Amino acid sequence: MKSSNITWHNSKVTKEDRQKQKNHKSFVLWFTGLSGSGKSTVSVELEKALYEHGVHTYRLDGDNVRHGLNSNLGFSPEDRTENIRRVGEVAKLMSDAGLVTLTAFISPYRQDRDHVRDIMEDGEFIEVFVKCSLEECESRDPKGLYQKARAGEIKGFTGIDAPYEEPEKPEIVVETDKQTQEESVAAIMDYLKDRKLI
Template sequence: MSTNIVWHEASIAKEERRAQNKHQSFILWFTGLSASGKSSVANAFARTLFERGNQAFVLDGDNVRHGLNNDLGFGEDDRKENIRRIGEVSKLFVESGQIVLTAFISPYRADRQVVRELVEDGEFIEVYVKCSVEACEKRDPKGLYKKARNAEIPNFTGISAPYEEPENPEIILDTEHYSIEECAQQLTDILTAKGLI
């Protein structure tokens, strides 16, 4: 790392951006198994926020790997770097006064904690998209579980690589028993009650 880098203070403070947007800025960190519904719920809720006039953006795991993180694989070290990078990007969104919704498996608790520590208290909201591996495997919209079972995909979370469930998530969405629309409504109710949106 270069020692010739100096942080340049922004002319517009985060608080000013929040005041203009009329809502808080924070990270909604959706974590869960592949096919649990992370991206579906995040996008459904982003539409709700948009229609309410809230500034929000979804960072999806697959989409980010098409660009910013296209040099990373799925081994443990690359997974950690994937989450570190997206954590830093998410922090920028928070500073810009927006709500950022991140849909990443993010299988390791320690990596999620690293992102939590990048931002201020209350700016990281862990959303555990809870769905059993059996239910996810039945859905398997991308055919990934089948490939993992046939050893075509190594290090597949829930099959040949671990997933560490959140111990104390701020929000749990049970996508095995509730629809995407119901989960999005649950998020709306919870965040409205907290005065965040």
């Protein structure tokens, strides 16, 4: 039951204060793509590169978040939407804290990703489409999930018997079936530098 007896309590330290202290803007890099496309791999390497540039970061990963915050959610369409809603709210708080937040989630529904964009300030949500063919993702199959989905052991698996809605206008596209990991990270770093975000 939703409480109606709540009031927002403002802080005397603003987001701008925190950004000034950290000497960089805060924003969310939202990695989306099929399972096995390289979202986690690229975000891990990008976080390391940002850290080496003195950028304060935190990475939210799909599987990691499901160990704690979202451990009560399954993979139904409704649970997937709630998963992304919660992560979006956490990412918004982290941005308010002055951090650069990297999120690696399949986030298959365009409407769910757009909702996260809508709750952020303008320019604070940077959608990174980790583009990779289903065939390549399936051949990688790092967790053996495609094999289980094809065998009927997993129902509602994105790309097999559940949809993935590609971003229509992502800020960044990396093609991990054509680019190396290093090239993907470099492309994102170039985007951030060109826009003076880091």
